[in-house]
Amino acid sequence: MKIHAVLAALLLHFSLPALAQPDEAGKLIAAGTVPDEAARAAILGKLRELYGAANVVDRLEVGGVVPPPNWADNMTRLLSERLRQVHSGRLQVSGTRIALQGNVANEALRQQVVSEMATVLNPTYTIDNGLVVAGGGQGVLDKTLSNRVVEFETASARLTPAGSRILDEMAEAIKRIGTPRLQLIGHTDSAGKREANVELSLARANSVRAYLIDKGIPAASLSTSGAGPDRPLGSNDTAEGRARNRRIEFRLNG
Incomplete structure (x- = not known):
């Protein structure tokens, strides 16, 4: 099952990828505001690499937001292969706070997904693990x-x-x-x-x-x-x- 992604401007006037429920066509939708064209290209490139270009819908807007240092680099590292094992998920970042929700196959994977995220990000980021084991909903x-x-x-x-x-x-x-x-x-x-x-x-x-x-x-x-x-x-x-x-x-x- 493909994951639907939403990027939305939040309280700090910038936004980061949010993975959410797939739409009816099974597309991954990237929407919201990013700081510049380079960030937009980097995020879309990573999403297309993970899910296939045909499965990514670009609804991103550019400009008018101020991200934390190295924002685009952190976001492309965050979008890892491991996320493909999260189904019906939602990943939302506000400032340096990350909230991840969705279904995974087992408890070990539930821990691994967030652990790998924490490893690739700098210590200023905090992650709220809202993943649940499939069947536990x-x-x-x-x-x-x-x-x-x-x-x-x-x-x-x-x-x-x-x-x-x-x-x-x-x-x-x-x-x-x-x-x-x-x-x-x-x-x-x-x-x-x-x-x-x-x-x-x-x-x-x-x-x-x-x-x-x-x-x-x-x-x-x-x-x-x-x-x-x-x-x-x-x-x-x-x-x-x-x-x-x-x-x-x-x-x-x-």
Whole structure:
């Protein structure tokens, strides 16, 4: 799978490569602002060497930013062959701070990628290792949700403030694991007619999808369905059980 790259102007008015979710065509997109034409050529040359010229889309802009010393050299060293082993990833640099996210095959590789980055950069750079082992993404989502329920107003698909706060955390978790394809499944308790509950559960899942898109999750990566009351976690005979059944499930699609 190809990696989609984004370069974006950040708070320090310069930006460095960010590897992110591949687009639908599987291209690696380089976008943002670099200090000069030489830096642009060096970065694009390295990306094309790694991923193939046909797979790199150039959206870089030049000028108006002031980079740290030896910026272009550090960035081309950062773009190493090892990055090809990161899938659905994101590499973002702001000043001398680097954040790397995405999926890798095993724990040893998770450590190696960041270790090699640190070796080629000077000590002023710090690296935040947000890589996760492939297959562990569902665990990250489940841990973030932590048995909590995304709350809505009564008989409505309108989120409560508490529900929105949980979704803020879920959006960050989704980004940490590389913005995978995700199914949002709405569930209700058994009170009322089944048909109405199925409709409500789907409406709530769609509300969650809209909220996550607003938080920067690509629309193409999110699908929804409504299960209504058909998959209860608890007994609908108790208030506690009904509360557990009124939920949104976050499920990775493969």
